[in-house]
Amino acid sequence: MNSLAGMVVKRIGLGFMTIVVISVLIFLGVEALPGDLAQAVLGQQATPETVAAFRKELKLDLPPHVRYFHWLRGFLKGDLGRSLANGRPIADLIGWRLSNTLFLAASAAVISVPLAIILGMLAALYRDSLFDRIINITTISSISLPEFFIAYVLIAVFSVHFNFFPSISDISDDMSFGQKVYSIVLPSLTLTLVVVAHMMRMTRASIINVLSSPYIEMAQLKGLSRGRIIVYHAFPNALAPIINVVVLDLAYLVVGVVIVEVVFVYPGLGQLLVDSVSKRDLPVVQASGLIFAGVYVMLNLVADVLAMLSNPKLRSPK
């Protein structure tokens, strides 16, 4: 286990370095975009004088490297700064939206991960049967359709036609937990349909892969049932690739849900990032971009640790 702890510490250090490098890239990326916040906010009505005065007030007239290090100093002290566009503290701005994004991602994950794994196992169990084909066709179709289309279909059926669920998921703090869950049924269902196929197919493929090994043949010769073989013998050894895919999909649920947020009017981080990029609100872009980067770094670390734990061979470094 010692080597595991060592690896975790090293990886956290590397992850932090990664985040600093990413912050430079984000900064350069936003700098490379034409125009700046003063122009974007004043829009079509900007005059050279008002833009210049605005820039001066926001210190946008300083050279880029000065602005970057100014931001970095604050960041290392744990101060994310304020939004340039409306002067709000970024920690407040992001905190609430991050919790919303995580809430939606978690609810989609709670449904989709077990569902995908169970379906994958069943598909492996009844390989090439009609059941296997139906599962495959449905999940492949749902992954092939664009997200907004799935979302609109769900809204048309469950909201406009039957009026079971609300079509917009505007959450506010004064709602109870139950109300919140009820209001995000459709977006989390949409996300579930988008990610289930990926995880389910990986589960099915890696289990089928293991099924051809000699020890499974041994188990069959012992007379164990197919179900028992898959759950107790094949699945643990097929875990590593499954974990990797699950983690990638979880990251997607946090980072890649902008379209679902727009369609369901859900106040998550994605919308904030898009708005801030289009207005060149750099500190907000940095903060939300780094949160996304952090999610990736952390989830990858978790995936590697879990893969190591699931495979005794990996626990000793090569």
Add this chain to the structure above:
Amino acid sequence: MSRLRELEDLLSRGKISRREFLARASALGVAAAISPSLLGGIAHGAAPKKGGRLRVGCTGGSTTDSLDPGRLTSNMNQFINFQIRNCLVEIDHNYNTIPELAESWEASPDAVTWRFKLRKGVEFHNGKTLDAGDVVFSINHHRGKESKSAAKGIVDPIEDIKADGRYTVVFKLKGGNADFPYIMSDYHLTIAPAGTSGAEWEKGIGTGGYMLQDWEPGVRAFTKRNPNYWKAGRAHFDEVETLSIVDVNARTNALKTGQIDVMDRCELKTVHLLKRVPNIQVVRVTSTTHYTMPMRTDFSPYDNNDVRLALKYAVDREQMLKTILRGYGALGNDHPIAPIQRYYASELPQRRYDPDKARYYMKKAGVTGHTFKLHAAEAAFAGAIDAAILYRESAAKAGIKIKVVREPDDGYWSNVWMKKEWCMCYWGGRATPDWMFSTAYAADANWNDTFWKNERFNELLVKARAELDDAKRREMYVEMQRIVCDEGGVVVPMFADIVEAATKKLKFENFAGSMELDGMKLAERWWFA
């Protein structure tokens, strides 16, 4: 007061015009007693009912929005601004100026000095009483060298503002302007307590009919009725919730499922389906918003008026109105004054698609085989790219080659508009011809996007501005519209309607075309049946 009753009676029977009524009533010095509902039109049937929670879904909200009146860049913060704040002057649904925080105003004979008398006893949401100092501060917020306001150009003509006692504000202009009260109705020029700065703007302290409770930019705003609202017969809802719903399908679905009561900017492609929904009313009104294709007249070959005329004849505006706007609009006549406006030149012949004339003028200019590059992006207006392609096809029939250059939406206003020689653009329009012309057609205007300098036009502009004789004024504005139509650098194929939808439970008297959402005052003008 009986004299006033008499006037009200004459007005309600249509015997005198509102303008006349106002003039006579203010001569009586009793403007304070006039209720806006009377000026806004004659109430039909029962008086508005109070109560309920209005939920509005509007487009354009962004997480970067602010409530600083100098930075109201979206439908959402403009709508909230008019819930919580007032201007000195209000525009009614007929484009007339009516008193708001100013109970009356008068001009010097040359229209250079304007005295506005403020209404007494108006309280801000924080209990402070409104006085001249607040007005001077709120207007100065947009003025001066350090101004970061989008409204700087609007207040530029003001030379000096000062308070004369607690309840009078005196404006001295750089030149005579008979339309000055219209300027004071601009949505940027709402009045806030003196000294408001920085993050305090976001608290939204004003004198308006609703008080800001909760404000999450780009998500929602929540306001509650102001129990001390000074305006009689306005602001009927208990609460107003304003939601940012950028996606038009999401807005439409939210309205269909009853999650919101009103939506702005219906999708014209599907509005006929929306009309079939039993409990929904679709509201449309012709507005001043117009779509334009400005050419830089300082570039060759656009410096040749025959080329410009050829391009004006080469656009099939009827087809464009029918396909891009599905008929929800009016034909444009290559100038920016809308058919609904006071000085609109209805006597000018409507220019129509004429490939032969286009060919003739192009030949006359001696420009043959030139490929005209028309730069387009959806940022200009929804359907701009399709409109450009239609233009290309109709021009091709006249032997004119147009190449549509697709530009990215992002940064369109800083990199394409006023930079490239010909592009797609839109204008929200302005309340008066003077304002519109001074904004985008005067030789020295910041946004003279055609870089057009016409001596006669600029001379008339200054003259008409200070002319207090209405008939003479109208003559000048008609001539200016003719000059822009025949010599200007802009193609104006059409004016767009404002198309919005609401639940049938909502009632209202009139629907203003000055801005979206009933002049952005829907929250104080509408009520639940």
